[in-house]
Amino acid sequence: MTAQLRSILFLIQSLLQRLAVAVFAATALILLLLTGMAAFGAAPWLELPVSIGGATYDQAGMYTQIAGTVLAVLLCVYLPSNARIMQLENSHRRFEIGMQDVARAYAIAHSADRENLFQLSSEFDAVRERLAYLRTHPELESLEPALLEIAAQMSHISRELADVYATDKVERARAFLKQRQEEVAQFNIRLEKAKALTTELRHWVHEVELEESVAASQLQRLQDELRTILPELGHEEILRADGTVIDIPRKAAE
Incomplete structure (x- = not known):
């Protein structure tokens, strides 16, 4: 849509430029003819009464007509260069x-x-x-x-x-990359499961160690209580290397 609008605007601009060139050329030609005819007395000069400071200039119209004719002719001198510029623009346009x-x-x-x-x-x-x-x-x-x-x-x-x-090569590459992506996604799923399992096992080990520590503490307290109670009951205790307690009656020991 933008390219079409640009083409339309370029066409309108080209038409206006050609119209302006035609108008300038026609105006310069008409002014040149009128001024030439007026110079030879075949046509009247332009009448333009001008008054400056109370003084009236009767020939102001003639001077204005001559100046306008010269200006129009000078403008027409630049028309060939403008035509070359328009030709270059058209060539560039056709090239694009x-x-x-x-x-x-x-x-x-x-x-x-x-x-x-x-x-x-x-x-x-x-x-x-x-x-x-x-x-x-x-x-x-x-x-x-x-x-x-x-x-x-x-x-x-x-x-x-x-x-x-x-x-076909691009499709194979895409299929390969898609398969690799699916494999990576599956690996990430397994990795998340492994992380969850590791966290669960770590928590479980901590609970087991805590329970073992509590059991060992209770066993140690029980052994301490036995060491205190056995002599009072007439028994002696012998502790093995593995921590087992052997009760020996005092008389048998004697």
Whole structure:
């Protein structure tokens, strides 16, 4: 939409420029004829009464007409340079349009080349094959044959690039990357489960150690109580190396 609006504005600008050139040229020609005829007495001079400081200048119209004629002629001197500028702008415009058409045709040929539609290997046959494909393409019917030939040659030059980024190779690469991504996602899921299991086991070990510590503390307190109670009951205690208590009656010990 922006490109179309720009084209319309450029067309309007070109028409207005040509109209201005025509108006300037016609005005200069008319003024030159009138002034020449007035100089030879074939036509009257422009009457323009001018009064400055109470003084009236009767020939002010003639001077104004002559000055206007000279100015119009001087403006027409610049018309050839303006025409050259307009010609350069039009050439640049046509060049931009041509390059856009070539780029569009090349994109279509390169896309077909990536799909391995062209099989000929020699340069002449390969360019001719691409040119025939572009000529029959529905989107390129309005393009000139010279532009299509340039696009076909560009497509032939970039055939190695099209082979590297062929559609089937790109699809395989995408499938491989997708599979790797799924594997990474599954690994992250297993990793999160392993982290949760590790946290659970660590908590469980802590609880077991805490229970063992409580049991050992209770056993030690029980042993201390036995050491205090056994002598009062007439028994002696012998502690083994493993911590077991052996009760020996005092008389038997004697």
